[in-house]
Amino acid sequence: MKRGIFHFCVFVFTVLFLAFSAHAQDIPIGFFAPITGPAAADGASAKNAVELGLKEVNDAGGIKGKKVNLIIYDDRLNPQEAVAIANKLIEKDKVVGVASGSYSGPTRVTAPIFQKAGIPMVAGYAVHPDVTWDPKEKKPNDFCFRNGFLGEIEGAGAAEFAVKNLKAKKISIISMDNDFGRAISAGFAERSEKLGASILTKQMYKFPGEKDFRPYLTRIKDGNPDLIFAAGYYNEAASMVRQAKELGITSQIMGEEGFDSPKFLEIAGSAAEGVIIATNLDRDDPRPLVQNFLKNYKKAYNEDADMVGASSYDAFMILVNAISKAGTDPKAIQKALLETKDYNGLTGKISRFVQGEVVKPVQIQVVKDGKFRRLGVVDNPEVITPPTKQ
Amino acid sequence: MPLSSSPSKKDDPLTSNASSKRMLWQQLANGIAIGSVYALISLGLTMVYGILRILHVAHAGIYALGAYVGLFSFKVIGNFWLSLMVGMAGAAIAGYFVERFLYTPLLHLPRIAPLIVSIGLFTALEEAFRIVAGPHTLAYNARVGLGDLSIGSFHLTETQILILFVTFAILIFLWVFLTKTRTGLAMRACAQDPETTSSFGVNVSAIIAVNFLIGSAMAGAAGVLIGVYDNQVWPTMGSIPAYKALAIVVLGGLGNIPGTVLASIVVGLAETFFIGVLAIPFPRDAVAFVGMILVLMFKPYGLLGKA
Numbered sequence: 001m002k003r004g005i006f007h008f009c010v011f012v013f014t015v016l017f018l019a020f021s022a023h024a025q026d027i028p029i030g031f032f033a034p035i036t037g038p039a040a041a042d043g044a045s046a047k048n049a050v051e052l053g054l055k056e057v058n059d060a061g062g063i064k065g066k067k068v069n070l071i072i073y074d075d076r077l078n079p080q081e082a083v084a085i086a087n088k089l090i091e092k093d094k095v096v097g098v099a100s101g102s103y104s105g106p107t108r109v110t111a112p113i114f115q116k117a118g119i120p121m122v123a124g125y126a127v128h129p130d131v132t133w134d135p136k137e138k139k140p141n142d143f144c145f146r147n148g149f150l151g152e153i154e155g156a157g158a159a160e161f162a163v164k165n166l167k168a169k170k171i172s173i174i175s176m177d178n179d180f181g182r183a184i185s186a187g188f189a190e191r192s193e194k195l196g197a198s199i200l201t202k203q204m205y206k207f208p209g210e211k212d213f214r215p216y217l218t219r220i221k222d223g224n225p226d227l228i229f230a231a232g233y234y235n236e237a238a239s240m241v242r243q244a245k246e247l248g249i250t251s252q253i254m255g256e257e258g259f260d261s262p263k264f265l266e267i268a269g270s271a272a273e274g275v276i277i278a279t280n281l282d283r284d285d286p287r288p289l290v291q292n293f294l295k296n297y298k299k300a301y302n303e304d305a306d307m308v309g310a311s312s313y314d315a316f317m318i319l320v321n322a323i324s325k326a327g328t329d330p331k332a333i334q335k336a337l338l339e340t341k342d343y344n345g346l347t348g349k350i351s352r353f354v355q356g357e358v359v360k361p362v363q364i365q366v367v368k369d370g371k372f373r374r375l376g377v378v379d380n381p382e383v384i385t386p387p388t389k390q
Numbered sequence: 391m392p393l394s395s396s397p398s399k400k401d402d403p404l405t406s407n408a409s410s411k412r413m414l415w416q417q418l419a420n421g422i423a424i425g426s427v428y429a430l431i432s433l434g435l436t437m438v439y440g441i442l443r444i445l446h447v448a449h450a451g452i453y454a455l456g457a458y459v460g461l462f463s464f465k466v467i468g469n470f471w472l473s474l475m476v477g478m479a480g481a482a483i484a485g486y487f488v489e490r491f492l493y494t495p496l497l498h499l500p501r502i503a504p505l506i507v508s509i510g511l512f513t514a515l516e517e518a519f520r521i522v523a524g525p526h527t528l529a530y531n532a533r534v535g536l537g538d539l540s541i542g543s544f545h546l547t548e549t550q551i552l553i554l555f556v557t558f559a560i561l562i563f564l565w566v567f568l569t570k571t572r573t574g575l576a577m578r579a580c581a582q583d584p585e586t587t588s589s590f591g592v593n594v595s596a597i598i599a600v601n602f603l604i605g606s607a608m609a610g611a612a613g614v615l616i617g618v619y620d621n622q623v624w625p626t627m628g629s630i631p632a633y634k635a636l637a638i639v640v641l642g643g644l645g646n647i648p649g650t651v652l653a654s655i656v657v658g659l660a661e662t663f664f665i666g667v668l669a670i671p672f673p674r675d676a677v678a679f680v681g682m683i684l685v686l687m688f689k690p691y692g693l694l695g696k697a
Contacts, residue, residue, distance in 0.1 A: 038626075040525040203665075206673055209630055211620040214420040215666030222413040235527045239620050246547040247416070267529045267621060 026069035027062070027328055029319060030089035032082060032110075033101035033312065035074035038208070041263060042308045046101025046124060047072060048301050049309030050316045052293070057317075063324045070316075071095060075106040082106030086113040095119065096328045097319045101312035104128035104179055115141040120334045122319050124312035125257070127151045127180045132356030133389060140355040140389070143334050147314045147347065147358055149280060150386055151180050154256055155187025157362030157378040158229065158278035162188075162254055163195040165364075165376055166276075168227035172200045172220040172251070174240070175231035176207035184231045184256055191383065192229075200225050207232065213240045214247060221249050233258040238267035245271040252276065260307035265370055272367045276375060280347040281310040282363040284374035293346055307347075314345045357386035415544045417666045418659070423550040425658020426557035427619070429651045430612035431631050432638040433564070434485070434605025440581040440645030441601050443501055444493055447508040449609055450628035450635065451515030452488070456481035456610025457617040457627060458523060461530050470532035470618070474556070477614040478607040485606020486599055494595070512632060519625040527624040530617035549619045556615060560608055561651065567604070568647070577601055581645060630675060637678035641685050643692020653693055657681060 031050055034043035054070045062068055071093045073085040082102065089095045090113070098114060100107045100123040107126035112134065114121040123131050125148035132144050149157070162168045171192055175181035181204070189199055200223040203216050217240070220228055228251050230240055237259045244253060257279040265272050283294065293313065297305035319333070321343065326336035343350040348360040361379035365372040378384065431453055438446040460477025467473055492511065496504045536555075539546040546554070568574040579587040580597045588594045612631075617623045638657055642650035657678045664670050664677060685692060 036525075038525075201669075203669070204671065206675065209675065211616075211622060212420075212424055214423075215417060215662040218413055218416045218420060219666045219669065221416075222410055235622065235624070238529075239622060242621055246549070248545075263526065267527060269529070269531060 026067050027323060028069045028071055028093055028095045029316070029323075030071050030073070030085075030093060030095040030098035031101060031316065032073040032075045032085050032089075032098075032106065034077040034103065034106070035072075037076035037078070039077045039103060041261075042103075043074070043077075043101070045261075045306050045309035046312035049293075049297065049305065049313040050099065050101060052296060052300055053313045053316045053320070057320055063320060068320065075102050077103060077106060079105050079109040082110050083113065086110035090114070090117045090119055096330050097121070097323065097333050099312065099315040099319055100124055100126055101308070101315070102126060104131065107131050111141050111144045115143045118143060118334070119330050120319065120322070120337055121145070122147060122315040122337070124148060124315035125308055127154075127183065129183075138390070142338070142356065143330075145318070145337055145353055145356045145358075147318060147345070147350075148257070148311050149362065150187075150357060151183025152187030152190075153357075153384060153386055154278050154280075154362055155184035155189075155231075156191035156383045158184075158254055158256060158364075159188045159191035159195065159197075160362075160378045160380060160383050161276075161278065161364045161376055162227050162229065163192050163197045166227060166252060166254075168192070168225075168252070169197050170200050170223065170225045171197050171227050171229060172223060172225040173202045173229045173231075174213075174216055174220065175202075175204055175229075176210075176233070176236065177204045178207050180258070181207065181231040185229065188229050188231075205232075205236075207236065210236065211239050213243050217244050217247050217249060220251070221247055225251050227252045227254055230255050231258065234261040234264035235267065238264050238272070241268045241275055242271040254278070257307045260365070260372065262304045262306060265367065265372075272370070275367045277365050277367075277372070278378075279307050279363050279365055279372075280360070281305075281307045281365075281372075282348070282374050282377070283365065283372050285348075287344070289344060289346055310346050314347050318343065318345065318350075354386050355388060359385055412545075414667065415542075417662050419544065419546050419550055420666065421659035421662035422655060423553045423619070423658070424662065425655035426553050427612050427616055428631075428635065428638055428658055429654035430557055430560065430608045430615070432635045432642070432650045432654050433647065434609045435635050436639045436642060436645055436647060436650045437601055437605045439639065440647075441577070441584070441598055442493060442497070442504075444504045445501075445508065445636065446488075446493075447505070447632055447636075448488060448511040448515065449485075449605070450632035451512045452481050452485050452606045453609040453613040453631055454519060454623075454625070454628040455484050455515065455613070456606075457530070457613030457623045458519060459610070460614035461528060461617055461623050464530065464532055470534050473532065474611065474614050478610040481610025481613065482603045482607040485602045485609070488606075489599060489602040494598075512628065516625050516628065523623075523625065525625065527622045529621050530614075530623050531621065532618050534618065553615050553619060556611060560611060564604070564608075564647070573597070573600060634675060634678050637682040640682045641678065641693060643695035646692050646694055649692045649694035653681070656693070 033046040058067050075082040098121040104126045107123050108128045108130045111131050120143050122145045134141050173185050175185040253275050255277045259277045260279040322333045322336035326332035351359045361377045364376040366375040435449050456477040459480030460473045463476035464473035492507050493504050534552050536548050536551050576592045576597050584594050638653045642653035661674045661677045664672050
């Protein structure tokens, strides 16, 4: 019996030793997303897409022969949780870099922690300015990078297309009342007014909570605008476009990346037809990178990929790309990220990062036959270049 | 650049053209429709308070349950009207179980005990919906078979007609039941004095059960109607009604049925007009509470209450 225990212990320790030594060869990369909680649907998209990327990298032999070990945490859309995760990733998991597949709330609180520890982080789609900027010190978080657009940039891109291509002159704006809604509609309003359009009404609704948009839409209908710019996430967006149709509103509805989900198409049904959105994923991009991703995602998870997934995939791959250039020293990875030039991303070609903010074209998509299709691209540098802050 | 809710005066469509009259009518329809749903939810709450003096927070969970049961039965049956019936029945049965197995055993305790149980049950129900049906919002894509209706500049959408029709039918039923039947009479007597009522040979426990069945069925109907009206059913759909209905019930005078109906319609209209006509940047869900505070200050027995 005693011998049995001894053998068992030897066995366990051998296994543990092998596991740890194998582990030591891996490259640890951290990842967090709201896998459960109110944003669980987005969390699942982000995680699925990044795991797809991980498989691609490791199946191709990893980075310079070393496998990538992805350490995944669930932040439950809770900033406190995210702080604990950031510390754990740094202290316990000793990651060389981090990809965020989460919203602004959890991502922005981790930014100063990674900045202080000197661990590079790439955010997939979090939009808050403080992810890349330290508001206290008034300087950029130079270890933090963003693959998604700033709200203002995406809003301005949407306005550029609305006024120049769709010839909208009278516009109504309705947005959810949060950081993203405010930032993107401010960017939209500023650019569209600069291009000569007039804003008839600006309304804000409570998020989360509002589902009955009829009072807002009835007011919009009264002004008979050429275009309605609606900033919101897919559930509310789906309610809104349906209710607009019910009320007999014929104005063009334009949304943003928050609409960019198969759930929007499913809930809105036929009311989604013709809705235009500004986003960063172009489904009709002919590059094999994009088409293979869309195909593989569908195959692996039996649902269509969305903006959140694609952006998180990009965040992870941008990091992997930097590691394959610079090795596993976090400082060297950061330098490689700062020097990113014409990177071939899933969500568009990234020409460079300006203070951690991505410079790439804004994609304009339209819903046609129940699918998001390409309608146009906004690449005017005046619009898509983020302003340099001091 | 902050967003303001009111545009500059010269662009304001309200001050200029005649179409704003049509808008007012449309807003009236919007307000009455949402107010009717509030009425269906709040009535059960006020009835339960009237007879047991319990704040039945889990009522909003029953409302969401009605929506889920209705939606799943709709997916199986494919007929909206049947799914409405099934949703109401599901909610009624759930309400009955809550009364029998949670509230009745606790009636000898201070009323804080059933209140805590009720809050706990509400949270548990939300989690149960999430675990069983998933965190995603589900679409309630029902074809009701009614058309839109336009009378002059007054336009009702199909789902608004549905809500008005169902609410009206239920209110008529409730009125007839409470005023013309012996059970209804016994129920009103129970609400005033259960002990004396019981001494007249009325089975009070059965009356309480009927009260819960009817109140919960109305909440279930509200859940199905909102599911179709917003085309969405989701796990936390009860969280706003949970507290808004409490405010409405106070506004209507706790336990007062006509007062609750009036308060619901007033809140629905006030919300709609604050947002859609006055364009005051005032949070929608605060309207009921501001109303409640005003009523408590100036008319503590509710809109229709007598001291």
